[in-house]
Amino acid sequence: MSGKSWEDIATAKRAELLKSIPEKWIIPDSIKPSETQLDVTNFPEKSGWFTPRELEITNKTASELLEHLVSGQWTSEEVTLAFCKRAAVAHQLVLSLEIRYALMSS
Numbered sequence: 665m666s667g668k669s670w671e672d673i674a675t676a677k678r679a680e681l682l683k684s685i686p687e688k689w690i691i692p693d694s695i696k697p698s699e700t701q702l703d704v705t706n707f708p709e710k711s712g713w714f715t716p717r718e719l720e721i722t723n724k725t726a727s728e729l730l731e732h733l734v735s736g737q738w739t740s741e742e743v744t745l746a747f748c749k750r751a752a753v754a755h756q757l758v759l760s761l762e763i764r765y766a767l768m769s770s
């Protein structure tokens with residue numbers, strides 16, 4: 665047993681997760697939601713940080729994505745990068761909410 669508390673382990677894992685996100689997908693401080701904002705579901709649309717094309721791609725159904733890929737309108741790389749960026753942002757926002765909630769519950 666390492667002797668570390670679960671809080672120390674959780675903090676280290678959170679830091680490890682954030683370090684794994686490419687720098688270009690780290691949310692700039694200037695557009696991060698406020699500490700009191702608990703609903704961040706509209707962040708991609710409201711932040712201005714996603715391009716219209718990234719939003720269009722990540723808001724499509726699987727069938728719609730397939731149509732655009734098969735027709736050559738979008739590349740698989742473009743679709744993958746759009747979803748990776750959105751997932752990286754979601755991790756940061758949810759992690760931030762998780763920390764705030766834990767602090768409020770203490």
